[in-house]
Amino acid sequence: FTLSAHLLRPIEKTDAWARNALRLGAYQLLYTRVPERAAIFETVEAVKKIRGEKTAGLVNAILRKVVKVGKAAALPAAEGAERMEVNRSAPHSLVSALSRSLGEREAVSFLAASLEKPPFVVRANPFRIARDDLFARLVRAGMAPSPCRYAPDGIVLSKPAGVHADPGFRAGEYLVMDEGAQLIAPLLVPSGGEEILDACASPGGKTTHLAALAGGKARITATDVSEGRLRLLREAVSRTGAAGVTTRLHDFREGPLPKSAERFDKILVDSPCSGMGVIRRNPDAKWRFQPEGLAELVRLQGIILDSAWASLRPGGLLVYCTCTPLEEENEGVVESFLGRHSEAGLHQGGARGWPGPLNAWSPEGFLRLSPHRHGTDGFFAALVRKSG
Secondary structure, three states: OOOHHHOOOOHHHOOHHHHHHHHHHHHHHHHOOOOHHHHHHHHHHHHHHHHOHHHHHHHHHHHHHHHHOOOOOOOOOOOOHHHHHHHOOOOHHHHHHHHHHHOHHHHHHHHHHOOOOOOOEEEEOOOOOOHHHHHHHHHHOOOOEEEOOOOOOEEEEOOOOOHHHOHHHHOOOEEEOOHHHHOOHHHHOOOOOOEEEEOOOOOOHHHHHHHHHOOOOOEEEEEEOOHHHHHHHHHHHHHHOOOOEEEEEOOHHHOOOOOOOOOEEEEEEEOOOOOHHHOOOOHHHHHHOOHHHHHHHHHHHHHHHHHHHOOEEEEEEEEEEEOOOOHHHOHHHHHHHHHHOOOEEEOOOOOOOOOOOHHHEOOOOOEEEOHHHHOOOOEEEEEEEEOO
8 A cells, every 4th residue: 555655557567576676665664774775776776687777767766755755654544354454464365264263353463463573482302401401501692581471391582593503402402382382282291101193293393292291201103294294303303302202104184094093092183274373473374375275174184183083092182283263274173073973072171280371262172372362373272082
């Protein structure tokens, strides 16, 4: 809207190079500390090299008009859906899907929180170092650590620039992992001696967390669909020294894990999903959201859940989780699953000793973590018990 006010034709019909250059230049002018002259000059010069003097002249003129009117971001005049979409920087399709799932007020709050800079969070790895010892070392390293609000092994780094060059990171003392992600594995309350299946395990953050929570004494089978994903998983297991983990290549879309019928005490299904719960970290995902693809995604989520369920022993516990707030992928998948399996029941009341926020549980027994309520990425989880 800010740029369209100064153009004679809709911005969508402007030359693609000019359009994107205008967006980049306007963003620098409106939201960064880049000097006006530098923002305009560098943008115009870049266009000149690609599209020549004429297009560069257009870009120069429009950006100068943005400065002339006071560098004020424009919004649709009237309140309503269009204004919310522009104000919250989200396409109509996503705003509609979130409003259906959360209600309009919650959707607005979710989108607003997703525009904020997310915290940089790590999880201390007890296989390598005690959490307090790691905290003290991060203080000395100048990373300005502070404890997470809920996750007991979680640490927020206010100055994380040196993380990937830190010898402790390379040695597996900690993993980069959002606080919400750190609250999923504890739902299973993993214990020594248990057989546990992580059905969609790569890149391994939750797998290694399960192993740590069990003190390295659980037998964990971690699977994923390709050798490339298994390589990432094995690297995480090796780097962290997570004990008790074995890996297997398997695609649960193709059926249950062979020779594993009713074998496992506990199962984690961290299902593939639309990823709309982590758009504050991956904002470009908002613009790739395709609502017409949800039906197929939901179908695959149901197949994966059915296939994993076959490996759970009677009396066992399964956690189904996603990183999306969309109801179709969450409550809808679980309720459909419960309708297909008379031996499955929603485990009410959460998990014993779970460290997360109690207000994240719905009256129906579903877990919903969100950036605007809990400061985490958006996660959903359901605990399902097999009778018998």
